[in-house]
């Protein structure tokens with residue numbers, strides 16, 4: 237066990253005992269995470285209750301992902317405004333090792349299904365704060381690339397959908413890091429469509445894309 241993993245484990249213990257959310261309702265033990273989310277999202281009252289429970293869970297996440305999921309650390313993603321199904325899919329990828337990050341993998345192992353679903357419902361309900369564009373020349377090349385390559389999946393406004401991440405307003409450093417990981421197949425994140433769509437991007441293209449999409453609303 238590495239020190240980092242041990243640290244994650246310890247924090248996860250604090251997390252679970254500190255902010256444990258409502259006990260498992262009866263009869264839902266064998267329901268998949270997607271089904272749980274689907275059931276919650278179909279019912280306004282259930283969605284509101286989940287968001288309230290998720291807000292409690294989010295106190296711990298806020299150390300890194302910021303208040304209401306608006307990260308203040310440039311290399312840590314905002315969770316605010318993401319599609320809940322996309323967030324849940326990433327949670328699953330961390331749990332089964334398809335996505336690698338020591339801390340996130342350790343922490344998610346310690347969360348109940350209820351906590352996972354309520355956390356994503358809460359973060360998805362929060363508004364993302366966009367970053368004002370600081371380098372318009374850089375962003376303008378990024379805009380060209382975005383409307384040539386990216387928009388057909390991520391949407392004209394960069395807001396994504398159930399399967400595809402919202403990019404609008406995302407942290408610029410995190411965007412750069414993620415794009416390079418897909419392009420260079422470093423192993424932290426593997427996705428065939430992202431690998432194909434980043435393979436011809438230069439580092440300068442990636443910087444431009446990050447400058448543009450982080451400023452989208």
Ligand code: HEC
Nearest residue numbers: 293294296297299300301312313323326327337339340355
């Ligand atoms: C110690 C810091 C830390 C804490 C605390 C933390 N995270 Fe993370 N989280 C990260 C980092 C770093 C990443 C980016 C991982 C990578 O490199 O891809 C991440 C990524 C994620 C992602 C993927 C987002 C995306 O856009 O794909 C989700 C979902 C997530 N975290 C949920 C949570 C939840 C829910 C909590 C609280 C229960 C939490 N995190 C607590 C550091 C943290």
Ligand code: HEC
Nearest residue numbers: 313385386389399400401411414415425427429430433445
């Ligand atoms: C064919 C569809 C497709 C195209 C085109 C595409 N993407 Fe993606 N993108 C995806 C999918 C699917 C994911 C989620 C992959 C995963 O789970 O890791 C994703 C994830 C991402 C992420 C990670 C976001 C996060 O919150 O962690 C970034 C950044 C990204 N795409 C940027 C881009 C950019 C910039 C372009 C254009 C150069 C682009 N994508 C083109 C499908 C696409």
